[in-house]
Amino acid sequence: MPAKRIIACLDIKGGRVVKGVRFEGHADMGDPAELALYYRDEGADEIVIYDIAASAERRTIDYAWLKQIARGLDIPLCVAGGIRTVEQAIQCLENGADKISINSPALERPDFIGELAAIAGSQCVVVGVDSRADGGEWCVHQYTGDARTSRRTQRRTLDWIVEAQARGAGEIVLNCMDSDGTRQGYDIAQLQAARQRLTIPLVASGGAGDAGGFLAVFRETDVSGALAAGALHSRALRIPDLKRSLREAGIEVRP
Amino acid sequence: MSVAVVKIGVGNTASVMFALERLGARAVLTDEPARLADAERAILPGVGAARYAMERLQASGMSAALRAFKGPLLGICLGQQLLYEHSEEGDALGLGLLAGSVSKLPADTQTPSPHMGWSQLLDVREHPITAGLPREAYAYFVHSFACPLGEPTIATASHGRTFSAMVSRGNAYGCQFHPERSGAVGRRILENFLALPC
Numbered sequence: 128m129p130a131k132r133i134i135a136c137l138d139i140k141g142g143r144v145v146k147g148v149r150f151e152g153h154a155d156m157g158d159p160a161e162l163a164l165y166y167r168d169e170g171a172d173e174i175v176i177y178d179i180a181a182s183a184e185r186r187t188i189d190y191a192w193l194k195q196i197a198r199g200l201d202i203p204l205c206v207a208g209g210i211r212t213v214e215q216a217i218q219c220l221e222n223g224a225d226k227i228s229i230n231s232p233a234l235e236r237p238d239f240i241g242e243l244a245a246i247a248g249s250q251c252v253v254v255g256v257d258s259r260a261d262g263g264e265w266c267v268h269q270y271t272g273d274a275r276t277s278r279r280t281q282r283r284t285l286d287w288i289v290e291a292q293a294r295g296a297g298e299i300v301l302n303c304m305d306s307d308g309t310r311q312g313y314d315i316a317q318l319q320a321a322r323q324r325l326t327i328p329l330v331a332s333g334g335a336g337d338a339g340g341f342l343a344v345f346r347e348t349d350v351s352g353a354l355a356a357g358a359l360h361s362r363a364l365r366i367p368d369l370k371r372s373l374r375e376a377g378i379e380v381r382p
Numbered sequence: 383m384s385v386a387v388v389k390i391g392v393g394n395t396a397s398v399m400f401a402l403e404r405l406g407a408r409a410v411l412t413d414e415p416a417r418l419a420d421a422e423r424a425i426l427p428g429v430g431a432a433r434y435a436m437e438r439l440q441a442s443g444m445s446a447a448l449r450a451f452k453g454p455l456l457g458i459c460l461g462q463q464l465l466y467e468h469s470e471e472g473d474a475l476g477l478g479l480l481a482g483s484v485s486k487l488p489a490d491t492q493t494p495s496p497h498m499g500w501s502q503l504l505d506v507r508e509h510p511i512t513a514g515l516p517r518e519a520y521a522y523f524v525h526s527f528a529c530p531l532g533e534p535t536i537a538t539a540s541h542g543r544t545f546s547a548m549v550s551r552g553n554a555y556g557c558q559f560h561p562e563r564s565g566a567v568g569r570r571i572l573e574n575f576l577a578l579p580c
Contacts, residue, residue, distance in 0.1 A: 128493070128500065128541070129497065129498070129499030129500050129501045129522060129523065129541065130499060130500045130502075132499050132500065148555045167565075172499070172500055172522075178409065182427070194396075196402060197396065197397065198400045198403070199400075199404075199566060200400075201401065201404070201562065201563060201566075201569060202522070202563055202564075202565055202566055203524075203560075204397075204524055204563075221395075221396050222396060223396040223397055223400055224396075225397060225524075225560075225563060246430070247430065248430050248431060249496065249526070250496045250498065250524040250525065250526070297496050297498065297524075298496075298498060322491065323491055325491065325494065326488075326489045326490055326491055326494055326495060326497070327494050327495065327501070328494045328496070328498045329494070330533075338543075349492075351494065351498065351499055352499065381500040381520040382518050382520065
């Protein structure tokens with residue numbers, strides 16, 4: 128198995144990195160290109176730039192700032208936010224993205240997953256899933272970038288991730304909305320259930336706080352990586368310290 | 383120095399171009415055999431699936447031009463796989479610069495595939511292209527098919543099974559991982575490649 132990935136997620140709104148709590152209310156955290164390089168230097172294993180309002184506003188990310196970020200970066204870069212056509216995905220790849228993460232557009236039109244995989248290869252296709260417990264089961268939510276548009280879909284999370292894999296997704300990022308922004312740790316039960324159903328990599332998202340939360344998710348769920356945003360931006364969590372703690376606990380991380 | 387980066391189709395060739403730009407190399411992205419022949423060295427990046435990529439290379443005349451190319455040639459990811467005779471992926475014939483066949487990695491809930499992430503380079507042989515790597519060198523991999531172990535192998539990695547992470551034979555070199563996205567380790571390998579005598 129590869130080293131466990133620590134993934135820094137830059138949630139972007141209006142060209143600035145923002146921090147959200149339970150997907151509502153945002154605070155300014157800085158410039159995307161500067162923060163991407165800062166996290167590269169800190170030892171992040173991957174950067175995700177996520178234009179959180181794009182899908183809800185029916186547009187996609189700004190290719191000029193994508194290129195500006197990609198140009199300086201020598202670690203993997205995944206982009207997300209309103210990518211709903213193959214042409215847009217190609218534009219992202221040609222402006223320096225390595226992976227394309229799709230979420231709401233995949234729910235709108237599931238065939239899009241397969242179309243993208245056929246052109247760019249499954250390794251380029253990440254399906255992001257926003258999931259929340261409701262009535263005893265995990266359900267998929269859509270357009271979560273804005274509290275006014277966020278809504279529950281009819282899909283069950285554990286069915287949807289299996290379908291996404293079958294359609295050609297190369298990785299699933301499971302964002303557990305109940306723990307998102309709480310810094311109380313990842314949703315172990317949900318991630319365990321998801322991991323058991325997939326043969327593609329799974330990335331944990333939602334709940335990053337201290338090293339203990341990362342240690343728990345890597346020990347108990349066998350996810351390939353864990354994503355963090357707010358906890359990193361506030362500098363409450365530093366990647367070098369986190370990786371030292373994980374290494375001391377016997378988790379393989381990249382030096 | 384001039385580097386021809388072979389254009390196949392859709393893919394993250396932009397990251398390869400950006401990496402070369404950061405290293406100060408003069409690089410052109412091209413699917414024209416004449417421009418390849420003019421270059422001192424060439425990079426064949428990994429894009430899409432083996433069969434599709436070979437069809438594109440044949441259609442543009444690049445497959446013959448790559449076989450005839452005399453300068454250092456670096457295959458990255460799928461590009462390394464295309465150096466071989468054959469790939470299980472779409473039952474495709476490769477460039478045939480290396481003997482053997484590329485085969486699928488195992489995939490299950492314990493060993494997810496694609497192999498996606500940072501894995502340690504193992505059994506690293508002393509070689510101009512591996513010079514100066516740290517003892518614990520991690521590189522970024524994204525692939526579902528892998529190259530056999532053999533005489534050209536100069537580094538290995540493991541995911542479900544052990545495979546060739548780097549190869550070298552004659553003027554052909556390969557990295558199964560993405561040096562352009564492998565931080566300082568990848569930068570060193572690209573620098574070493576750019577310093578190879580033409």
